[in-house]
Amino acid sequence: MQTVAEQPSAIRRYYEGLAEGVFRAIRCQACGKHTFPPTGCCEHCGSWKVEPVELSGEGTLLFATHNIFPACHPRFEKIAPYVYGHIRLKEGPIVQAIVLGVQATPADLGRLFERGPVPVTAEALPMDDLPVLAFRIHD
Ligand SMILES: [Zn+2]
Numbered sequence: 001m002q003t004v005a006e007q008p009s010a011i012r013r014y015y016e017g018l019a020e021g022v023f024r025a026i027r028c029q030a031c032g033k034h035t036f037p038p039t040g041c042c043e044h045c046g047s048w049k050v051e052p053v054e055l056s057g058e059g060t061l062l063f064a065t066h067n068i069f070p071a072c073h074p075r076f077e078k079i080a081p082y083v084y085g086h087i088r089l090k091e092g093p094i095v096q097a098i099v100l101g102v103q104a105t106p107a108d109l110g111r112l113f114e115r116g117p118v119p120v121t122a123e124a125l126p127m128d129d130l131p132v133l134a135f136r137i138h139d
Contacts, residue, residue: 026050057122058090066104101137
């Protein structure tokens with residue numbers, strides 16, 4: 001049996017999956033809900049009885065806006081200006097992430113607002129260091 005120190009962390013497994021386009025989460029065996037990004041226990045009921053699962057990558061964009069200069073972290077300066085939003089995953093969790101397929105302009109954001117909630121699909125955005133979770137808007 002591996003000690004805790006020998007087990008790859010949930011965060012490491014998350015980023016390793018993300019680099020391969022796999023979106024890892026955990027599902028609680030007590031309440032059945034998903035936690036994303038994955039942690040060691042259920043964020044809903046606190047149970048440690050969780051199992052690793054892969055998410056579909058499908059979701060719905062609920063809200064989108066653009067960053068305000070400067071970027072929130074130097075690693076995002078190369079991709080600024082960018083759009084980010086709140087996405088409800090098909091499996092339930094709501095995440096904040098970069099949104100692809102829309103320009104960070106008032107006109108494009110206005111058209112997106114007029115469309116209402118839109119379907120999106122997860123992608124891993126390559127960066128110089130760790131990949132970043134992003135969601136692309138469907139046409
Ligand atoms: Zn739970």
